[in-house]
Amino acid sequence: MADIQAQFPDLKDRTVLVTGGGSGIGASLVEAFARQGAKVAFIDIAEEPSRALAVKLSGQFAHSVAFYHADLRDVGAIKSTVAAVEADLGAIRVLVNNAGWDDRHDIDTTTEEYWDNNQAINLKQVFFVSQAAAPGMRAAGGGAIINFSSIVFKMNPPLLSSYATAKSGIIGLTKSFAGRFGPENIRVNAVLPGMIVTQRQLDLWLTEDGMAKMMDRQCLKRVLSPEDLVGPVLFLASDSSGAMTGQAITVDGGIF
Numbered sequence: 001m002a003d004i005q006a007q008f009p010d011l012k013d014r015t016v017l018v019t020g021g022g023s024g025i026g027a028s029l030v031e032a033f034a035r036q037g038a039k040v041a042f043i044d045i046a047e048e049p050s051r052a053l054a055v056k057l058s059g060q061f062a063h064s065v066a067f068y069h070a071d072l073r074d075v076g077a078i079k080s081t082v083a084a085v086e087a088d089l090g091a092i093r094v095l096v097n098n099a100g101w102d103d104r105h106d107i108d109t110t111t112e113e114y115w116d117n118n119q120a121i122n123l124k125q126v127f128f129v130s131q132a133a134a135p136g137m138r139a140a141g142g143g144a145i146i147n148f149s150s151i152v153f154k155m156n157p158p159l160l161s162s163y164a165t166a167k168s169g170i171i172g173l174t175k176s177f178a179g180r181f182g183p184e185n186i187r188v189n190a191v192l193p194g195m196i197v198t199q200r201q202l203d204l205w206l207t208e209d210g211m212a213k214m215m216d217r218q219c220l221k222r223v224l225s226p227e228d229l230v231g232p233v234l235f236l237a238s239d240s241s242g243a244m245t246g247q248a249i250t251v252d253g254g255i256f
């Protein structure tokens with residue numbers, strides 16, 4: 001597990017919104033931003049673990065951590081939740097579009113309803129959360145958006161066609177947003193994680209054999225954890241990466 005000591009003083013007191021912050025990589029990011037002294041809000045559909053995380057982290061750092069329950073597939077809920085975050089914590093200066101759903105699906109059995117639902121959580125909401133947060137960022141003088149893609153769309157994954165489509169779409173969205181928002185000092189970058197071992201991944205998808213095969217392909221021979229995303233995301237959020245936009249950073253231990 002990576003032990004991130006870096007401090008980015010410009011993140012102190014900044015309002016940060018992390019989507020899907022209740023578990024996995026998102027939960028590590030919520031804690032990392034709170035440690036930097038940021039005002040952190042996160043949205044999640046999973047009520048219980050999210051409440052527990054907010055309670056655990058509040059009181060430990062300069063600001064308490066605020067959980068907002070919403071289903072990101074609902075654009076109306078996105079708009080009202082982003083407005084509530086802004087009313088409570090001020091304009092969002094850092095948005096991490098982390099929420100996703102890597103459910104397996106076979107082409108032969110994928111229905112239109114399944115496809116639309118999968119795109120709604122993996123791609124559509126990234127557009128609409130960004131759209132909702134952008135006016136506040138613009139009015140505040142700028143900000144940073146970090147979108148979670150994945151390396152998986154480059155690996156010909158047989159059972160992830162909708163997910164892979166969404167994750168490659170996020171790269172296009174990132175580049176288009178970078179062009180649109182750059183003149184307003186809003187930077188937009190993407191992160192492509194590799195095999196990041198979370199409890200959910202272990203429970204649902206990862207087998208010993210599958211992990212060993214991926215490890216063979218990683219240059220770095222260690223298991224990657226959610227904390228491995230912390231350094232790259234803090235860097236992209238902070239003014240330290242102030243001239244970077246429209247970029248996609250891979251965090252996969254060097255898969256070949």
Ligand SMILES: NC(=O)c1ccc[n+]([C@@H]2O[C@H](COP(=O)([O-])OP(=O)(O)OC[C@H]3O[C@@H](n4cnc5c(N)ncnc54)[C@H](O)[C@@H]3O)[C@@H](O)[C@H]2O)c1
Pocket residue numbers: 019020021022023024025026043044045046070071072073097098099100101102121148149150151152192193194195196197198200201
């Ligand atoms: N873990 C990996 O190996 C890996 C690899 C590549 C990319 N990624 C991407 O990184 C991001 C985080 O990955 P993770 O493994 O921590 O994901 P995860 O599935 O464990 O967590 C995602 C979070 O999003 C929340 N969420 C799901 N649907 C929602 C909805 N409709 N409304 C609101 N919240 C919702 C979940 O409750 C959860 O807390 C995702 O975008 C994922 O696709 C992960």
